[in-house]
Amino acid sequence: MNRKANLTGTSGVYRWSAILGITALTTLLAGCPFDGDNDNVNDNNSDTDTFEVTITNLTAGQPFSPAAVIFHGQHWRAFTTGEPASVALETLAEGGNNASLLAEAADASQVYGHASGQSPIAPGASETVTITLPEAHNRDGLSVSVLTMLVNSNDGLAALNGVSLAALEERQSLHFTALSYDSGTEANTETVDTIPGPAASGGAQEGFNPVRDDVRDAVALHGGVVTQDDGMTGSVLRAQHRWDHPAMRVTVVRTD
Template structure:
């Protein structure tokens, strides 16, 4: 994760391809020379186009590749005060979001191609059909931490009309699955290059607002982080625009 390349723009399509059906009508004995008449093709489902833009507001906390999730209203990626599931724990400790694609209620997962560097911005275009998801979430890890993450938690797309923009700001959350030791070998980002996911849970085992980085410059002598890795809230600015 040390080679961080800002991504200017990703064109992403989430759509359901329609297969044309051709039904041949049976020919009678008196009409053997006539050609079968195909049934009309079904009309394509109307599409909805959205643009999601994310800005990293931190000074020295790269964000893992964005995980954009479209899902049903019953799904929520995290609940503050409750234990993180294994998929959230994996993302918060390593930046790996692949597990979200297999969760019940999730329709599609799209991930960014690169980490989002401090001060940089990324945009993603999404095309959905009317038959697809009604809600949207976004998650990313602050990679120079033990288990901090940020994002959008279950935003309903139903009320977003064409040309409307919804803006969010996200604080940093602590997955509560790994102690914030900041010790060498425990942080996957470029500040350390240590391990990512570890199945052992040695923290409070509930999601809560992250208390921030201490760093070696501020009295934690065993920390591999410096004062530059500290962050204030919010850590992300996010907007969702309905284009069509």
């Protein structure tokens, strides 16, 4: 299953109550152009590059929140492993809302363009996001990041965190696999009240909570969920909600 999304298309219908309305908000943030002060950008913006970014969910039971897709220079990062998550990353990791992360990216001088996916991505499904950038191929260190929440978790992310597109020529594609990360901001209790995804239907399904109660306040590779099938009392998750690395596949095509 593959859906094509652009910056103005309508949202898909696959969603859960905790992130209802996120797509409409994040679509307003899409399409940040290059900084016009950079000498490599043509003043009339007549030359552009268009990229199609296809995000595929490789898990068996972890829907993805609407993905944040960000094109940027080599020195910008959405996060650094071993360091505390920003509030914007925490908001995405705990509740699936990418609006703050995209707004934060829009204010960064090394971010050249960004967009949100149109809807959640079901296990096994894909979505394609299209972004057009002025003179992108003339920029040294052009990179891409793709981030999404694994919504049947407390604060799990699938993330491609700043991979280089320097080798990507016109009408070529690059393929990447992405690891999963724990934002380190919320304890992995797996309860019906602390997970926003459909596995916790009937509970409070809390999303973002500013209180950080994990044992470490730092982003790290995710160790996976434990689940009630593994003997974790109080967990709402079952065996089908486990996942392995990689959790996500990303294909970037430079169409022109």
